[in-house]
Amino acid sequence: HHGHHMWPEIERVTMEQIHYARLSVEDSVGVWQLFAEEGEMKMYRREEEVNGMVIDPLKACHVVKGVTGHEVCEYFFNPQYRLEWEATVETTTVLEKIADDTLLFLQVHKRIWPASQRDALFWSHMRHVPDDKDQDGPDIWVVCNNSVDIPDLPANTGKCVRLYLTVCLMCQTFVDPPKDGAKVTRNDLTCKITYCSVVNPGGWAPPAVLRAVYKREYPKFLKRFTNYVIDQCQDKPILF
């Protein structure tokens, strides 16, 4: 797939998003505001507007037991599971298979009153990134979603406003080796999840309305997704 015309952008954006995802909120540029916290899940945002439009960067940090980063990324990436955990998506279509680990999606989101309905056109790339620092460091799996403009699929021609997103789901897996060389079980697994997103809603919507939608929807979204993965994996062999 390295011959595909989108590949240079896919490579650049993915590596850039991994860099940002690895920055802790403490040592990132700009002030991150903790806007939601539930158990191990902490959600931060920076309030930013472009032309009066809310494009608040979001960074969520979560720790879940019993699954690997590979499993979390697989359930996030693979379109066959999408409608089972994504409550705000009406339809999702794979327009092109760029590679086994890279798909082009057209997604129509449910209308979230009072904002108008949105659609999103983006590539989605899943990648295993061995931790460069030290070989026995936690291995990292990521899924990066990034909007693209395609002349044949112009924005804002139908009922939907085209939103623009850059999303990165980064997962680090930690195995707590069981005593006396016993077989690793799901109880020995901890997955540290970092979810970053920057969404340009595409058309103007009142900032207070959008911020209320995100404040309500993002915690629901991440909790629902991670609970779905834990539930799907619990009686299956571990995918490292």
Ligand SMILES: CCCc1ccc(-c2ccc(S(=O)(=O)CCO)cc2)cc1[C@H]1C[C@H]1c1ccccn1
């Ligand atoms: C006015 C537009 C608001 C709005 C912007 C953005 C998104 C959105 C798109 C994609 C992704 S994803 O992580 O790439 C998973 C693939 O589906 C997450 C969120 C959804 C909404 C709408 C549906 C609301 C929402 C907001 C936040 C989380 C989930 N849903």
